[in-house]
Amino acid sequence: MDKIPMTTAGHVALSAEYQRRTSEERKRIIEAIQEARAHGDLSENAEYSAAKEAQSLNEGRIQELEAILALADVIDVKKLGGPTVKFGATVTFLNEETEEEKTYQLVGDPEADASAGKISISSPISRAMIGKEEGDTFEVAAPSGAHSYEIIKVAYI
CATH class of the missing domain: 1.10.287.180 (Transcription elongation factor, GreA/GreB, N-terminal domain)
Known part of the structure; x- marks a missing residue:
């Protein structure tokens, strides 16, 4: 397994x-x-x-x-770092259509809880962010249509 x-x-x-x-x-x-x-x-x-x-x-x-x-x-997320989004990153991003800003940490499936600011590494939005850096944009397909986001901050805390 x-x-x-x-x-x-x-x-x-x-x-x-x-x-x-x-x-x-x-x-x-x-x-x-x-x-x-x-x-x-x-x-x-x-x-x-x-x-x-x-x-x-x-x-x-x-x-x-x-x-x-x-x-x-x-x-141990505190031992990770770098400018790109990967597992454990706390990412602040902006919805380019609504100007709404959100911050989530990318975590494993068992500990994911969006209401606590933790989203699964396997979620569509996480997968779209992986490898991106501050200032990069990414798109996520949703039932209501594609949404564009801009990464504002990437931190490992």
Whole structure:
């Protein structure tokens, strides 16, 4: 399998989630199942069904995190640099049509969260920026038509 690129901060966050789910959440869910079992007939016990579903979801996420962390290729962004956009770069760019300015960091898929200013390295906008420098323009095809952007700043922080 291919390695999954990930920033140091992303790796720390996913490791913390894994620890929380395996130590705290598992115990809490097991206690909820035991408490629901004590209420009697399991066939009509909504608390038991909800606790078992929560257990299933938690165990599924634990397995997903184990796979991601096992394949993680942790990259220290602070050791990167240069004028071009690549993994880990924090890029400020301007939408040439709306004059709207946005800043995003290019990160691995598991840690992407646009609302937190982190977009996946595999997203169309990231792929269009790769290799570009400050002052360069790039175009991204979207359902509403192509959009043009200008890169204002590239930083590795």
